[in-house]
Amino acid sequence: MRSGEAAAELDSLFECLHPDDRALLWLREVEGYTYDELAKILRVPQGTVKSRLFSAREGLRQAGRTRSQPKEGSWIA
Amino acid sequence: MDCLTAEPFVSILYDGEPVPADALAHITACLSCQTRLQDYAVISGRMHTLAAMERAGTPPLEAPPHPGDRRPVWPHPWNASISIPHVLAAAFALLFLVTSAGWLRATAARPKPVLKLKLEMRTTRDRKPD
Numbered sequence: 194m195r196s197g198e199a200a201a202e203l204d205s206l207f208e209c210l211h212p213d214d215r216a217l218l219w220l221r222e223v224e225g226y227t228y229d230e231l232a233k234i235l236r237v238p239q240g241t242v243k244s245r246l247f248s249a250r251e252g253l254r255q256a257g258r259t260r261s262q263p264k265e266g267s268w269i270a
Numbered sequence: 271m272d273c274l275t276a277e278p279f280v281s282i283l284y285d286g287e288p289v290p291a292d293a294l295a296h297i298t299a300c301l302s303c304q305t306r307l308q309d310y311a312v313i314s315g316r317m318h319t320l321a322a323m324e325r326a327g328t329p330p331l332e333a334p335p336h337p338g339d340r341r342p343v344w345p346h347p348w349n350a351s352i353s354i355p356h357v358l359a360a361a362f363a364l365l366f367l368v369t370s371a372g373w374l375r376a377t378a379a380r381p382k383p384v385l386k387l388k389l390e391m392r393t394t395r396d397r398k399p400d
Contacts, residue, residue: 221285222314225323228287247281254309 208258221246234250271296276303284310 207215217235232239236243271292279293280303289297353365 219321222295222317228285242280243287244278246285247278250281250284250310250313253313254306257309269321 206253206256208250210252214245214252217245218249218253233247273300276300277306280306281310283307284314297365 210218216262217231220231221230226234228242231242235242273296276293276296279289280297283289283294283297284307297307
């Protein structure tokens with residue numbers, strides 16, 4: 194799978210995430226904000242940032258698994 | 271520590287933040303947690319690709335016009351062109367055709383003007399007395 198197609202697939206998988214989680218993951222992964230900065234931006238404890246990031250990543254991972262239905266191991270083709 | 275307990279720490283470890291030693295030990299040794307870590311890396315890579323695609327597809331931002339250079343929104347110059355929807359243009363054309371056809375039919379049906387003279391003959395008895 195080419196990187197563009199993979200990114201487009203991820204874009205569609207994003208739909209399954211809550212908009213807040215999507216934004217949080219984007220701020221962390223793409224914009225590079227630290228936990229402390231994210232906590233200040235969102236006005237939540239760092240623990241909440243951590244758990245929501247974990248939740249967002251797992252949401253994407255599970256959505257990818259459900260869509261691709263791999264035989265075993267990673268859902269990434 | 272088992273995978274269920276260590277799962278949240280995989281995300282934290284991926285972000286480069288410190289995790290408890292026992293969680294780190296489990297993640298390092300556990301194949302399932304390693305797979306999870308790899309998946310997070312791939313998700314991150316795809317997000318960066320997506321971000322790069324979005325940046326490439328976004329037109330460059332233009333500098334806002336200087337307040338003194340701002341052209342008035344109204345009135346437009348008389349020869350300025352405006353864009354209207356195709357359906358509106360078609361509606362105008364149809365209205366023009368229908369109106370023209372109706373005017374032509376009405377013109378054709380109207381009787382031509384003729385000069386009419388009415389002659390009356392009056393006698394002196396019909397005259398009112400002064």
